[in-house]
Amino acid sequence: MKQQDIAALFHRTADLLELKGDSVFRVRAYQRAAQNLERFTGDLDALAQQGALRTIPGIGTELAAKIAEYCASGRIAAYETLARSVPSGLVELLEVPGLGPKTVKLLHDRRRIDSLEALEAAARAGKLRGLPGVQAKKEHNILRGIEILRRGRERMHLGVALPLGQDLVRFLLKVPGVSRASTAGSLRRMRETVGDLDVLAASQHPGRAMEAFTHAPFCARILGAGSTKASILTPDGLQVDLRVVTPESYGAALQYFTGSKEHNVHLRELAVRRGLKVNEYGVFRTATNRRVAGREEADVYRALGLPWIPPELREDTGEIDAALAGRLPKLLEASQLRGDFHIHTNWTDGHHTLEEMAAAGVAKGYEYLAICDHSRSLRVANGMSVDRLRQQLRAVRALSRRLRRLTLLTGAEVDILADGSLDYPDSVLRQLDVVVGSVHSHFRQDESTMTRRLIRAMRNPYLTIVGHPTGRLMGQRDPYGVNFDALFRAAKETQTALEINAYPKRLDLGDGPARQAKQLGATLAISTDSHSRDQLDQVVFGVGIARRAWLEPADVLNCRSRVQLLAWIAAKRQRLAPAG
Numbered sequence: 001m002k003q004q005d006i007a008a009l010f011h012r013t014a015d016l017l018e019l020k021g022d023s024v025f026r027v028r029a030y031q032r033a034a035q036n037l038e039r040f041t042g043d044l045d046a047l048a049q050q051g052a053l054r055t056i057p058g059i060g061t062e063l064a065a066k067i068a069e070y071c072a073s074g075r076i077a078a079y080e081t082l083a084r085s086v087p088s089g090l091v092e093l094l095e096v097p098g099l100g101p102k103t104v105k106l107l108h109d110r111r112r113i114d115s116l117e118a119l120e121a122a123a124r125a126g127k128l129r130g131l132p133g134v135q136a137k138k139e140h141n142i143l144r145g146i147e148i149l150r151r152g153r154e155r156m157h158l159g160v161a162l163p164l165g166q167d168l169v170r171f172l173l174k175v176p177g178v179s180r181a182s183t184a185g186s187l188r189r190m191r192e193t194v195g196d197l198d199v200l201a202a203s204q205h206p207g208r209a210m211e212a213f214t215h216a217p218f219c220a221r222i223l224g225a226g227s228t229k230a231s232i233l234t235p236d237g238l239q240v241d242l243r244v245v246t247p248e249s250y251g252a253a254l255q256y257f258t259g260s261k262e263h264n265v266h267l268r269e270l271a272v273r274r275g276l277k278v279n280e281y282g283v284f285r286t287a288t289n290r291r292v293a294g295r296e297e298a299d300v301y302r303a304l305g306l307p308w309i310p311p312e313l314r315e316d317t318g319e320i321d322a323a324l325a326g327r328l329p330k331l332l333e334a335s336q337l338r339g340d341f342h343i344h345t346n347w348t349d350g351h352h353t354l355e356e357m358a359a360a361g362v363a364k365g366y367e368y369l370a371i372c373d374h375s376r377s378l379r380v381a382n383g384m385s386v387d388r389l390r391q392q393l394r395a396v397r398a399l400s401r402r403l404r405r406l407t408l409l410t411g412a413e414v415d416i417l418a419d420g421s422l423d424y425p426d427s428v429l430r431q432l433d434v435v436v437g438s439v440h441s442h443f444r445q446d447e448s449t450m451t452r453r454l455i456r457a458m459r460n461p462y463l464t465i466v467g468h469p470t471g472r473l474m475g476q477r478d479p480y481g482v483n484f485d486a487l488f489r490a491a492k493e494t495q496t497a498l499e500i501n502a503y504p505k506r507l508d509l510g511d512g513p514a515r516q517a518k519q520l521g522a523t524l525a526i527s528t529d530s531h532s533r534d535q536l537d538q539v540v541f542g543v544g545i546a547r548r549a550w551l552e553p554a555d556v557l558n559c560r561s562r563v564q565l566l567a568w569i570a571a572k573r574q575r576l577a578p579a580g
């Protein structure tokens, strides 16, 4: 979204100004403007055309002109000048998680550090100690920040890759002569992160497709281009590989370039034993070199005696044996989800009202939506006191009565406190339909403390779902240590669901742990953690993770009807709090 891009530029401007020692007031003005833009939900282009940008809180004449410039041209010249006036190494240092402009300025002025490499060397050598506010622990954190930054940069997360991939496919399908197109590689397999983005097209005239692709606006740099393949960088520095094949080979190429490499190696071994040869052009009988498949991907698998295997399973972790035995899972589909459990509103830190979020739930065709705003301890997110929660419950119930197809369930995302107790008393929790419990503090507890904390929370009769169970934020925060085996067994035993948080930076549980949870008999819940109405659509990322985890509808709580769901919740309460 445009306002998010401009907000990011304004945040960056504030950092650069602070780095240069500019006035506090200017710095604050940019920060405030950025925050207001992040929350702005109207039509920015329309406002710009009407000359009405100053109706946005915190936007004065100067900033309005910059926004208008961005709307018209996609850039802000003054920002580019400012960025050039600061050594590029310092700009990079600002991206290290946990390093703000104050520290970066200090590092530069006192230690002459002007690059990631110099910072890393100094931190390793213990040369940062003695700077105001820098102790050994801080040095350690800086090193971790550098590592996280580098890792995050190596691979893009699904939230970036999927929309880009869809745009590229739409673009290719409009090129004359292109009959089919698809994403391939790790994106098609819905991996949590994607190294480079692979796309495939079928055409009798590959040259035309290559030409269009390498001259498109998304192509900022060409890394390599031949007659049937090209690698490019987008303006954001993301690498895209394109292959163009003839329609007779499209299915075989799609199979080959979807991977994974390990899956393909295993498949080829199977082929050899059957006197067949598989490559990106087709399946061939080794003895005669006669082509037996190639146009459709399903034909490739059929030629090898297999049913079509969904891309999300193609990691060589048992899917080929399962296919041979006719025991592939009937994977969950997005259309089978009947609701969402983890919805924030502007009662706490969401951007939209209860009514707006409910309307978004109706638009998705859901049967139910649980409103789960933050609990009282989470002050930074405007967590609700018991009184405010009670007010919200009345509002939720009243609105739910007015809706016809959608039921709003009452709920809360309750902090799991350091000792594993929950942030509202049981007398309050029992009034809620759904309780999501999440860790939002004391992330650094050791593994056994954290495991005990989560299990104690699960023993609470009113806890329905553990939210984002490992706390990771890709590129920002590592997961905390927790003993999965113990956690998943306790989830089954206490009848508490584990969340697959679909927020692309979280994807928490990830596919590996989610599959293990299923194997140990736990129930999963796919939730978007939406903070705005458009984020309900992010459920697709959670569905991708669930499919990679081999989940079927019976494993997923929100595949149940409202009546079945409420019965499931009541059963735990009945068992663990029979008096209540």
Ligand code: DGT
Pocket (backbone or CB within 6 Å): 184, 185, 186, 187, 191, 193, 194, 195, 196, 197, 198, 256, 257, 258, 259, 260, 261, 264, 265
């Ligand atoms: P990524 O990009 O690191 O997220 O992972 P992928 O799986 O997209 O890997 P990539 O882009 O290197 O290659 C795309 C697919 O092409 C890969 O999944 C399988 C196929 N492929 C690439 N190189 C080889 C290879 O050397 N052998 C085989 N069998 N397949 C390959």
Ligand code: CA
Pocket (backbone or CB within 6 Å): 185, 186, 187, 194, 195, 196, 197, 198
């Ligand atoms: Ca790739």
Ligand code: CA
Pocket (backbone or CB within 6 Å): 185, 196, 197, 198, 241
């Ligand atoms: Ca590739």
Ligand code: ZN
Pocket (backbone or CB within 6 Å): 413, 438, 467, 468, 529
């Ligand atoms: Zn949360």
